[in-house]
Structures are given as structure tokens and as C-alpha cells.
Amino acid sequence: IAGITQAPTSQILAAGRRMTLRCTQDMRHNAMYWYRQDLGLGLRLIHYSNTAGTTGKGEVPDGYSVSRANTDDFPLTLASAVPSQTSVYFCASSPGDSIEGYTFGSGTRLTVV
Amino acid sequence: GQNIDQPTEMTATEGAIVQINCTYQTSGFNGLFWYQQHAGEAPTFLSYNVLDGLEEKGRFSSFLSRSKGYSYLLLKELQMKDSASYLCAVSDSNYQLIWGAGTKLIIKP
Secondary structure: OOOEEEEOOEEEEOOOOOEEEEEEEOOOOOEEEEEEEEOOOEEEEEEEEOOOOOOEEOOOOOOEEEOOOOOOEOOEEEOOOOHHHOEEEEEEEEOOOOOOOOEEOOOEEEEEO | OOEEEOOOEEEEEOOOOEEEEEEEEOOOOOOEEEEEEOOOOOOEEEEEEOOOEEEEEOOEEEEEEOOOOEEEEEEOOOOHHHOEEEEEEEEOOOOOEEEOOOEEEEEEO
């Protein structure tokens, strides 16, 4: 089934540890996105990539980094986790300059303690 | 700046009709999307409007007025499974989606 796979589904992480959230899509979409979703704040864009080899900063990029070595994968790394990064993280993709909207992964629930 | 406004929460009765409003101010406009998100799940696509007017899809309809920066999602014959958050999003000049905070819809029997 075509779509986006995120891993892990959930994680409890000690503050100060490094963590990579994985995201893989098999739809050959050009654009990929990482969001965090917190109660009452909606979806906030962390980083995005319009095509393989390029990345850009979203609304809340501090403390996060991404890479886009190929079309399918778009990992999100927390270099040194802090409790304020406790959130639900969604990866999404889209064909790019089209009207087809975004397809979302099932999310990663991260708790930093 | 860019801004999407929608009510935080609404309550409606099973079998009734509810209208969820969304107003927006964005840099550029390439269409407006409505997504549904059940608790603990990912958002899923409901509708897309780029021209003024009403788009109907079964029990759900979406309306757009570009001159007013306004849209609404109309849900008819409400069912308990419609209890969810409804997210309004606008595609800006770079085809990136700008998201509202979502409207939590509570359906009562």
C-alpha cells in the first residue's frame, strides 16, 4: 500500500540524548515535510524539502536537523533532546507544485523526560 | 503575516448540520484544504477549493470566497464518527500549506 511510514510509533527519551525519527515514502513525491503538533497550537512546520538534495527551515526549526539524500527518505534528528520537544511528530509528503495536498504518516509520539 | 483562524471547539447533535468557518490571510493563494483528524491519528484529506463557490462531496461540502478570505466546511446528517478535529489549510505562493489550529467537533447523541 502506497504511503508514508514513520518510525518509531512512540518513544520515551532522556533529556540530552540524540534521536532520529525516520520517515519513508513510496509515492515518489518531490516534497516532504516534518511537523510537530501540540495541543491548541495545531501543526507547526519544523523543516521541509522541496526535492532530493535540498532542505529548508520552517516555523520552529531550532533543535532539529534534517537531510534528504534521496527522494524516499527524510529523517529528522534531535541533536540533544529537551523536554519542550515532547510532542507528536508527523511526516508528510506532496507531489510539490500541485493541488493534491499532503499525505501524512501515522505520527511519532515523543516524550522527553 | 500569515494567519488562519477557525473556532477552537463546536458541539452539535447527531443527525443535525454543522458549519465550521475558516478565515485566512496569506501571502499568495493556491487553494484551500480541509482535513479531518481523529484523536491520535494523522490528518486525512477531505476537500479542496481553489475557485469561489461550493464543492459538494456526499455529506460534506466546502465553500470558498477568495475576496473575503473565507471558507466553511458544512457537515450534514451528522454521525458519531464525525467527532474529530477539522483542520483548515491554505496553500501559499510556494505551494506550502499554512495550517489553522483546528476545530474540535463534538457530536452528542
